[in-house]
Amino acid sequence: MTDARTTDRTKAPMGLGCAPIGDLYGPVDPATAVATVVAAVEAEAALLDTAPKYGDGLSERRVGQALAATGRRTFRLSTKVGWAIGEGRPPRPAFGADDVRRGLEDSMRRLGVDHIDVVHVHDPDDHLDEAVTRTVPALVRLRDEGVIGAVGAGMNSNRLLHELVRRTDLDCVLIAGRYTLLEQPALADLLPLCAQRGVEVIAAGVYNSGLLADPRPGAPYNYRPVPDDVLARALRIKEICERHSVPLRAAAVQFPLAHPAVTTVLVGAATPEEVADNLRLARLPLPALLWEELREAGLLDPLAPLP
Incomplete structure (x- = not known):
């Protein structure tokens, strides 16, 4: 099935998720x-996103080595606060104002920079009140001092991110896995509030932990083996994509950008080849009929904007 109407993604705002180069999913050769x-x-990626938790600082150090070789150029650089690392212990909560300054100083040292464009509160699921009363205000002060450019929050929960947007002065949010081709729960609460308040949305986890990269029994979904009903939904989406000769991953990368609040899609990579492939998929023209058929099949929220 073909359709002359296609979406033009030649300048798709793609970002690099740097968790994989922190050996999060397996060892990565340092030079690679x-x-x-x-x-x-x-x-010309739009964003490089890292965090201290990714490999106990390893991701930040490797990003820093790359920045030393390339310079800052036009992309934005983001990292995160909220978890203390080091001393051979697992990451531990660190959401106080002093923790924020100390953690950010350590991050800037690993990255080799004196300014960071975006700093997110990282996964404050069990520390929401502390994030509201301590972490975000500390980041706002750093933003006002010019140490950072913008204040954000990164989580898997659209409900809790909605609370943070409602209760604090955020510039952006990073929502992982909750506004994807597979499921769009953030459409009900988080995205409308962000659009209303002018809060930028960065869509991450667009493959839902890998399920949409390769839907099969046992594939990861929310970092666990996929349930049968969710796998069936992913396979139906894949079937429709194949009827339109569209790679499933291309549809997964491009779908979130249709929402006016979403400014960037963040996709992880562990090799230069993966970077090139992700950019190719993001810029691939896709037929408009694909999105219409997915909606008619009940696989997309009726209110979700289509590319």
Whole structure:
């Protein structure tokens, strides 16, 4: 099935998620990790996103090595606060104002920079009140001082991110896995509030932990083996994509950008080849009939904007 109407993604605002180069999913050769970030910079990625929790600081150090080789250029750089690392212990909560300054200083040292464009509160699921009363206000002060450019929050929960947007002065949010081709719960609460308040949305986890990259029994979904009903939904989406000769991953990358509140899609990579492939998928023209058929099949929220 073909359709002359297609979406033009030649300038798709793609970002590089740097968790994989922190050995989060398995060891990555150090030179390959740095080359991955360099490839994203050379390809004019819109955003490089890292965090201290990714490999106990390893991701930040590798990003820093790449930045030393490439310079800052036009992309934005983001990292996160809220968890203390080091000393051979698992990450531990660190959401106080002093923790924020100390953690950010450590991040800037690992990254080799004196200014960070975006700093997110990282996964404050069980520390929401502390994030509201301590972490975000500390970041707002750093924003006012010019140390950072913007204040954000990154989570898997659209409900809790909605609370943070409602109760604090955020510039942006990073929502992982809750506004994707597979499911769109953030459409009901988070995205409308962000659009109303002018809060930028960065869509991450667009493959739902890997399910939409390769839907099969046992594939990861929310970091666990996929339930049968969710797998069946993913396979139906894949079937419709195949009827339109569209790679499932291309549809997954492009779908979130249709919402006016979403400014960037963040996709992880561990090799330069993966960076190139992600950018290719993001810029692939896709037929408008694909999205219409997915909606007619009940696989997209009726209110979700279509690319």
